[in-house]
Amino acid sequence: MTLTQNSQNSQNYSIAEIEQETGIKRDTLRVWERRYNFPVPLRNERRERIYSSEQLSRLRLIKQLMDSGTQPGKLVTLDKRELHALAEQHVCRSVSFPGSGVLDLLTGGSLCELQPRLEILLKELGLHDFLSNVVAPLNHAVGEAWFAGKLGILDEHHYTEQIRMILTAEMRRTARNDGARPRVLLSTMPGEPHGIGLLMVACTLSLEGAEILSLGVQTPLEEIVRGAVENKCAIVGVSCSEYLRRRTVASQLVRLRSMLPENIALWAGGSGLRNITLLQENIRIFSDLSQISAALQDQQIRSLTGSKRINSSKKRSNNHELF
Secondary structure (H helix, E strand, O other): OOOOHHHHOOOEEEHHHHHHHHOOOHHHHHHHHHHHOOOOOEEOOOOOEEEEHHHHHHHHHHHHHHHOOOOHHHOOOOOHHHHHHHHHHHHHHHOOOOOHHHHHHHHOOOHHHHHHHHHHHHHHHHHHHHHHHHHHHHHHHHHHHHHOOOOOHHHHHHHHHHHHHHHHHHHHHHOOOOOOOOEEEEEOOOOOOOOHHHHHHHHHHHHOOOEEEEOOOOOOHHHHHHHHHHOOOOEEEEEOOOOOOHHHHHHHHHHHHHHOOOOOEEEEEOHHHOOOOOOOOOEEEEOOHHHHHHHHHHHHHHHHHHHHHHHHHHHHHHHHHHO
């Protein structure tokens, strides 16, 4: 199938772009094309595969349902309407947590009621439980609802902005640092525009007494390293969503680790690291916010041990000079 004049007027995607947008590997797309006759791409002048916006939309729904445990063979042959129906059923089954009513406000168009409801939940639960039991599952539910077509871009952006404002204000209110906890630089890597996960980590670290230096999103690796070194940070933490391909995330993490001094720890977490297992031992991967407290304690022990070694080495060197 060749690219026609009409199809050129709509948005088209290369197979590499489809892989990045959906997380479905290009080899898998080719297998589905042969086995299930979907997606059948157009071809450009160089005979390269070109996919339509409609195909991208269906593939996003398929990937979402695959992540929830449905086998691809049961999904690839379904049309968009059938996929939407399955996605809506999954959203209804999965939404059962303290903040599930917030999703109803978004899907029902009651955006003005969102902030008061979130503030009530924060006051009732406290910041720690609010992050773990409301924001984390709500982020996932909002993403699924967006894929299912129940939320528009306006709704998703409004939700993100309200969460950002509430968490920023609460972190400033509850921040404490007694000098005992390490300084942590936080950012996302180039190409990663999502910052809510980063803010959740910053709040958790703040509750633990860490000193936070946040650079926001999409910081060049060289600048992350410069910021960590110049500000004497003990830890660099990066948040990775599913926006970037896993291969891209892994390669950037390995490169960042090679650029950082050995005495600065590299931590990484987020849904973009799911199923990534082949990383260096000196890159610490987090799957849950609850792991941060123990990791900070471990980092303090390592720092103290390193300081004692340095002091001991200096004493030996001084004693040697006396003779």
